[in-house]
Amino acid sequence: MTIDVTEIKKDFPVLQRHINGKPLIYLDSANTSQKPVSVMDAMEDYYRQFNANVHRGSYQLANEATAILEGSRDKVTSFINANSRQEVVFTKNATEAMNLISNTWGREHLTDGDAIVLTELEHHANIVPWQMLASEKNFEIRWIKIDDNGHLDLSDFDQLIRGAKLLSFAAMSNVLGTFTPVKELTSRAQEMGLTVHADASQYTPHTKTDVQDMGIDFLTFTGHKLLGPMGIGVLWGKESLLESMPPFLGGGEMILNVTKEGFSTNELPWKFEAGTPMVAEAAGLGAAIDYLSDIGMDEIRNHEIDLTDYALQCLVSEFGETMSIFGPKNSLERGGVISFTFDGAHPHDISQVLDEDNICIRAGHHCAKPLMQVLNVGATSRVSMYLYNDRSDIDALVSGLHKVRDLFIP
Amino acid sequence: MASLDDLYKEIILDHYRSPRNQGELEPPAHRCEGFNPLCGDEVIVFVSLINNKIEEIKIGGQGCSISQASASMMTEIIKGKSVSEAEEIIHAFKEMMDIYESELSGKETDGTSSSIDLGDLEALQGVVKYPVRIKCATLAWNTLTQSINEIQNIDDSL
CATH class of the missing domain: 3.90.1150.10 (Aspartate Aminotransferase, domain 1)
Incomplete structure (x- = not known):
């Protein structure tokens, strides 16, 4: 059709x-993509009719605001075919989502003498966070080269991933448009024990995204490239991985309990969502997903x-x-x-x-x-x-x- | 409304297509790099300063028509000048480019504030109507300023 x-x-x-x-x-x-009327309406509606802080209200308005935020999470969950809503974390954008991975999973797992593997296709958002961490932790960054047609050159792939801990790559290049072979890269890397992250900022807006079929461990994308507003992005991660990771930003919302001695973290996904979230943006993102799904x-x-x-x-x-x-x-x-x-x-x-x-x-x-x-x-x-x-x-x-x-x- | 003819004057296109004083100078000539992070343009200014006079100046790197033409014209007007003359020219050029500053300070922009004749460089005046391109036009000039500062700092420390 x-x-x-x-x-x-x-x-x-x-x-x-x-x-x-x-x-x-x-x-x-x-x-950045343009926005349909339905996205703007959803955001305006939120402020006109439902504005209250989420997750802490003891009145109907606050419950409705919470339902809008969490309803959008459900839409994202089914849009990318995640296993559960616990796996869907809202961030400011894809860049923040990648910084979240590097600062939590990366900080926990990468140390002197380790290696990670990126590709020459990457956006700075999937390079600089790793370089920042590497300068602190002293691990090696290896690069998958591209060939003359802009495809990844996988001739030395096995050698590149040997002994490495992470493979992180763009599912689609923002410059060349190249689709990278996500499933092949992922299964080969996971066989060698690597954790795999796909930057789907260009991919998810333009083609069906199924995280379970892709087989990856982490997926990141941003709302504003898929008809949604600026100011909201998504980190998806396998539940067991997210569970094992330390929190990223600290503050309200991400805690279960705080004493003078310390704190305990909230359950997923809120463990990674410190502070008042972007509820209007979530409403807009939900409307964008509805619009795309209808077509x-x-x-x-x-x-x-x-x-x-x-x-x-x-x-x-x-x-x-x-x-x-x-x-x-x-x-x-x-x-x-x-x-x-x-x-x-x-x-x-x-x-x-x-x-x-x-x-x-x-x-x-x-x-x-x-x-x-x-x-x-x-x-x-x-x-x-x-x-x-x-x-x-x-x-x-x-x-x-x-x-x-x-x-x-x- | 600004039109492309204001921006792409024939003299600018001529300098872009046939840049003057392009190339490199060997040490002890001073080498200084400038970047425009917005578009990735890069300019390298080589300056040979002898007895306080800019004997030679060459330009390397790559960039758009505005940045390349501006750099090319800069080398023509700067070559052979003393440091203080060069600084006056740089000042006059940046004043011509400085739309924001002149607007903010309410200064008259009748072009008479400076007695320096900028010659061909006047052709770049149209750039101020395209604010994002001002950075292109001033890239080589800012790099030259940095270069002169660096040379003077080296001399001071000797």
């Missing part, structure tokens, strides 16, 4: 905007395959050798993210010229500087698509890129 993008666009107020008389062409969803993640994925195919074909046929497109050529092996460079025009200038026609794309290093070094570029232009984009957006991009070429490539 195909999705009706014309109808979907109507649900997104910002996509109705015209700036200087021209419509908005939003092709930066890997950066269907498989339908969304199929739409993006089709659109990515179209975009790749247009770019290659219009600009040929003057454009370098990075990452897998086959749209079945990649998400709707296309990074490219243009001979004679810097990414920053490309996005500046496109902005004249309200075409929003990202220019820069995409918080993946080690990958930029591997690709031997300082920056790329990145186009990223979602369920509300269609071929007309790609056509606008192509005509905008012709303007870039006319200006910079005489």
